[in-house]
Amino acid sequence: MEGPTGVVFPRTGEGRSTSALGRAVVADALRAVDPVGARSAEHETNWRHGYLGHFRRLVEAGLLSREAALSIARDGLASLHARMTVIGADGRETGLDEAFTPAAGEPLETATVTGGGPVERDLSLPYRGQRLYGDELRRRLDAWVTAGVIEPSCAEAVGAVLANPDWLDLRDQRVVVLGAGAEMGPLPSLLRWGGDVVAVDLPRPELWRRVLQTARRHGGRLRLPVRPAAAADDQATLAARAGADLLHRLPQVADWLRGIDGRLVLGNYVYADGATNVRVAMAVDALTGHLQQHRDDVALAFLATPTDVFAVPAEAVRHAERGYGAGSWARRSLRVVSGGRLLHRNYPPGADPGINDSLVPQQGPNYALAKRLQRWRATVARDAGSTVSFTVAPPTRTRSVLRNRALAAAYAGAHRFGIEVFEPATSNTLMAALLVHDLRTGGGPALAHPWQDEAYGAAHGGLWRVPYAPRSALGLAVLLGLGGARA
Template identity: 70%
Template sequence: MAGEERGVVFPAGPDGRRSTAALGRAVVADALRPVDPTGAAAAERETNWRAGYLTHFRRLVEAGLSSRAAALSVADAGLAAVHARMRVAGADGEAGLDVLGSGPAGRALGTAEVRGTAEPERELTLPFHGRRLQGDALLRQLDAWVAAGVVEPSCAEAVRTVAAHPEWLALPDTTVVVLGAGAEMGPLTALLRWGARVAGVDLPRAPLWERVLDTARRGAGTLLLPVGDPAAGVGAGDVTAAAGADLIAEVPAVAEWVTGLPGRLVLGNYVYADGATNVRVSVAVDALTARLAAAREDLALAFLATPTDVFAVPAEAVEQSVRAYAARSRVGKLVGRPLRTLSAGRLLQRAYVPGSDPGVADSLVAQQGPNYALAKRLQRWRATTARAAGTTVSMNVAPPTRTRSVVKNRALAAAYAGAHRFGVEVFEPATSNVLMAALLVHDLHTGGGPACEHPWQDEAHAAAHGGLWRSAYAPRSALGLAALLGYGAARS
């Protein structure tokens, strides 16, 4: 990795290289060690982390299923391992990540404000296949998704509740900080249409901010954004050249800016980057979260969980998957047997052992890589520990979505194009974003949703997994065939 990196960086090894694989192995091993020392040793011995990480990330979930205490131990140990190992590089050398908890800001950030020109939407509407569903049409679609196993029943119920309370949409007396304001997956556009107050944070890139500010002006809410010149102030004109902050390098500056924002504070983590940078920015956000939690007692947290991960799922999901497997067509059964034989059992495996409670839905996709898996698991660990500490947390599983980061990967784009043949519905970004924003609104008005006995139940609640949890086949065992069937559609 480049020697000129600044801000949050991976630790350097004895040879001076900043190895992402070494960091991933060590963190997973440390997370497993309190409850699964055998699994920890296996992770440490993994010689090909890029290919072998899938088993160990599944084991992180399985190791926490024995009890609530076990799940919390995994999350606590994982977070501690990340914070103990990651470093902060500056002009004067390197320091531990803990310096971000109290270190001074490198610069003061001012605030620019952009007010929307539209009237707030007074009813929940969901963009879907070129239409905007509302009222009975929205409720029918929710019912259809539940029947098809595309979303959990609790997800549909939460959206129904928001539809019945449109006064919730504007989130009065609240500021939602959207880290990753320009991200394709995030609630910024929906919240601004509903009249909410949003504080957007993203990199200082003028084209990005031109797009975000245009969204704000066409909306009905208020957008607050950090600007490098404090004199720019409220009501500034063209602030795109001064807007933004680099989370990887400017945690203290962003923390001081966010701490001073008005209203109940919600810190929403929607950041994404390619490769190792995704881990760096996710760790920076976690350091920011810890600093803000110490400064603002009213802090609530929001995350989007990826559907391509490992989750424990309720018995009802297992039962629907088992029924789907038993109800395969005659052709499906005839084709499936030789495919499983030729692939040594790797293709078209049943998703669960019948009767599993909970089941383990393993939807990790090898092509996304261990850095992506670690970045997303870090968010889940933070959600788990924060919820246990009494913080309001909104963390919901988002559906598979045709985002730019997916479609630029040819294998994933093809798999998504063929996924419907295996009972998985892939959503358009506009649909996903409004659906997940509605779930965020629900959680913020209900204290983060119902209190569950075990962290896996918190994660499974209101999940919109697109059918990955309830389809007949283990997702990875159908991925290659889905890609083959979808290749032509993905090219068009």
């Protein structure tokens, strides 16, 4: 961790250690609410494998009260902002929140692309080679609810968008898609619906060629940051000059977004491998705070991973219990033969709320921390009165998942346990519809506790409602997936 510039991990006695940061931040988040849990996190000697229980404890401790959940979120974010630093091109290291003054370097300019394609005014969903409209889509939503693939509130929210097709016209919003090239992002759907999209992603010409092709194919308008001299309107020139690296050009991106007219919706769809994921997630969070300080019209949007720890409604627990009671003889035998390590029940009977622990060890503590800080920001921003769209997305066959052989195999075998893994086009369209719902309803209903906000509209693919604790079935899913691939 000694080489990078931009947003970096803090230097400690262990160097720029990702494990040291993770232990410290989780401990700081827990300290006021659960001091025993904080000490346990601080003294964890094997963070790479031991982080799972501590991230679960963050959720459990927050269930004590609304204020406990807010305390954990605020203190976790404060710890990250106090610890993470920025190293400039000159080698000078400063605090993260000082990154925006002054905004040295070449400013970003704006290029605008208006698509020539049709504007769709009816919600449709691509699914298994078809495009579902109207009653067909409603029947699919009902089938998912019955199978436990999505929460009923997800079907209700999408149904509200179906009933109000005028909601799809988002020309009154400026939806900033951070991670414009992300497979799970809403950019294609927003442009299809004629929206005004502000796209930010790395300066990679091949990425921008794809984004520009999407923009020209649909009927919306795309604004993108470009380095000066990108006046030419041809696609090759734009793609070569487009983009901005959030890790290294954070002040310039902030200045550029501050100048965008209209109500700003800051959508966080960024992802990077390994420790870089935490760095870029913190860059986005610093950008979020900066824009909130300088504009009073900023709404926030997040996609949560289903492979995390969530509190879930009592009805999800009952659904899982019904499945557990109806378990096959073979599965009961596996539980016995494995000494209870395989296929143990997802929840204690009658839990309200239940704790769904779908953390996947292969994804690692950096991924968990990057996603958790987004949840914390959503909680804090919603409490402060901001409009927040926060949705649990389904397991999806994205390129980043399929690169991990074990995860790819687990996804291939997941259907054996009642979990549906979505294709990217289905996921990103469904999530875009939920974003529209949240923007048109002020962030969805006002709920009593942050865990209920997180559970609303969840499309978890079945992980919350399967009979078995996900990690207790993971190994079997991998074996079944590998076997299916060989067959």
